[in-house]
Amino acid sequence: MNKSELISVCISDNRVCPMPPQWVKFEELLSEMGNGKPPQSLILGYWFDTSDEEKRKCVQQQIDWAYERGLLDFAIEYLTQLKPNQWHTGYRK
Template sequence: MNKSLWGKRKDFPDTEPQSTLPMVPPWEESAYAETEPMPLASVRPARPEPLALAPMEVSVYEAMALARKDDRVCPQPSRWLEFFALLKEHARGATLPAEPLLGSAWAATPPLAKRMCFEEQLEWAARHGCLQAAYDFLKALREPEWHLAR
């Protein structure tokens, strides 16, 4: 005698095709039991530690963008000398880039050549690990302390 292990759900009429009827064990009224919420633990929730962002290092592209903002060429001669002194401090025996243009060289040099000399110094700073210090120095300059191409 063959007795099926599974019966039909009682809320479905017998007119439904056999393949569409959900199968339920005969000892259960429903395929899904009622759920009950689990009691909350009496432990206080842990407070997450505040997020600390990693310091962002400036890129040579950001330094160049700052140096070229509003048609800037380079710092004015006295501030350019201070910038070059900053590079000297971080040189650690490395060969320094070209020195800033001063005096009669400043007056005789066109803005494009001044800009190229200054950008060479920024690239040197990036290669020798002092770009962040150079960027901070340039960011602190006021607008009148920049030489403009106009």
């Protein structure tokens, strides 16, 4: 799986982003493994103040960040193992 395919998986079935507990864990693990700070997950106060599109964009930025640091395989493993109820989904248009 490449980066584009992972992003496609992350937006399939109307997925927006991981639910807050899984999303913050993803960010923490990326930070530990990547020697730096990935884009911040839009949780806590940001959760209700950001649109689904902004949340999707943030996940894509985190995937880009992981890719640039050689952590794409980790991102693939982590995000693809999440169960359906561990994803926030948007409304179908």
